[in-house]
Each structure stands twice: as C-alpha cells, then as structure tokens.
Amino acid sequence: MPATTSAADDQAKRQAQAQVNPVQAQGNPGAPDLEAIARQGSRWKRMAVRIPTYIADVKENPAWLPMFVLARTLPGRRAHWLTAKRYSKPVTAARPSVFGDISAEAAAKSLKQDGIFAGLQIPPEIHGEIRSFAEETPCFGNFNRKLEFRAKDHAEAEKRFGRPLLSGHHFERCLDSPGVRTIQNDPLLIDIARHYLGAQARLITTRIWWSFPTKASEADRSLASLDKFHFDLDDWRMIKFFFNLVDVDERTGPHVFVKGSHNRRKVKHQCTLLVGHPADEVLDYYGKESAVTLTGKAGYGFVEDPFGFHMGTVPETRPRLMMEVGFGVSKPSRRRFHGEPILR
C-alpha cells in the first residue's frame, strides 16, 4: 500500500466508499446473497432482486430509464451512436503507455468489426504488484460486505460462513494498489475508448476480483447464469478492458466473447427484459467458431464492447484473479450490482 496517494485518488475512494449499494450494505451472512440468486435463481427471482436497485437508479437519474429500455435494441443503440463526437488524438501525447507501441486506431477498428481487440500485456512488475495486493488485502465474498476474508483463507472462510464463496471482490480497496491506479489511468486505455466511443468517453469503473472453484454440481452449473451468454446494459455505449492477473487456461474460468454479436442481434434477443440467454441458442445464431475463449498468461488483456454476448466460466482447478476497467459515455449510475467503485 502506498504511503501517500494523490488528491484525485483520495476523492475517488471517498466517492466509491459513499456509494455502497444499500442491498449490499445490509448484507446478512445468513440470507441468500445476490450472487447465489444471480447464478441459481429463477428467471423471475433474478429480475425481482434487482427491482429496488432499478427504482433507485431512476430516482437518481431519470435519463437511465430510456437507456434501460432502448439500449437493448439495435435501432436504439444506432441512434445513440449518431451522437458520438469525433475524437482526434492531441498532437502532444502525454505519458507513454505501459502497454508499449499499440495503435489505438487499430484497436478501435477491431472493436468496430469484431467487438473485441486482444493482445494487451501488463508488464510483470505491475501485474505482480496487483496480485500480491489482492492476496494480502481482504476481499468480500459473493458481493456481500459481511463476508470478508483473504483469498488464501478461502477454504476456512467457507467453513466459517457456512456457504460456498464463489467470488471475492475488493470493491474500492482496489484503488489502494499503485498498479491498479497505473492501469486505469494508462493513456492507451482512454485513447482506445475515445477512438471507439467518441470524444465523450470517460472512465466509469475499475475492479479486481477473485473467482473461486465452486463445488456446484453440473445441474447447478446449468442453472447458473455463468453458463449463459449475456450482454451488459450499463450505458448506451461502453467498452471494458479485462486483464488476467494469474495464468488462465481452459480450466481456470476463462472469459468467452462472441465475435460480431455487438452489432448483429436476433429480434428475440433485443425485445426481452433478460440480458442472459442459453449458450446453445446464442451459438446457433452466430456460429460456434465466433466464440473466442480468452486464455492467457498473467498480465494478458483484451478490450470488448460488452453489448456483445459474453460470459464468465467457473474455474475448476484454481482461483482466477481478474481486473476490469470500464469506459462509457453517460453519467454513471450508483447501481453497483457488481460492487465496483464508480469514478467521476
């Protein structure tokens, strides 16, 4: 942990601290948690559990409602893309990027065509620091702030809390890591975001989290939303950077993205309240060859348009640690179903 932090960092952390989702803040270790419902609840239960958060969002920012209704449709999205302001990179480039000589224009072109650009790599000293930080800093299980434990104590924590702990989020604590702040503020990330989303693009979220191997049965897994492709409905236009912070192979719960699904969509998948759909239904439409599984060594990263179908998979062999940095174009809502800090 650094001895000092910048005023901007402190402000971001204070804001993040102040924005604890009331549902999380009232977390009761004995009650079914949001993650269990999200993964295993019925369709109606999954929708019902989010209604209080949706109502809070609309009260806080009425502009959220048209986005929530229309941004799931291609015509709605395309209309909003017309408002993208043209971005031209400043001639005087600021700091060098830790990612080296990568063209933001080429990355944005790949995002437009496929919905994804891969091949980013965090230098070892930075991803090593983030990993050490995540190992030493207590995280919160299943999005519940009352289930606090260190990743290395996962098995003991499951016994102590009497339930499977599928994930461990660091929430706003992640901003105490110098490496996390370096990556979220890297000039390449905002450059790619502005080339793709337009000049209005801004940093919205940063998070790091563990996914732990689960004892869930095959039946549980097929019920779980992790076996379903979904799209994110957080903004009209967004991109998310993801970085593996441990080596990720086929059995470490890799992220999967369906190429081209960000700009082509079945009507059935637009006119629905649900963002998640069964994997076979999605792959029948786009073709199995469109699904890209993002395995890679620690530090490997990629950026995607999360309107495209994607899913996390369950690690089978060892815990997975990931980092996400999201950029959008609207004022962020305080909705924090995933518990990430919101930066303004």
Ligand SMILES: [Fe+2]
């Ligand atoms: Fe997602």
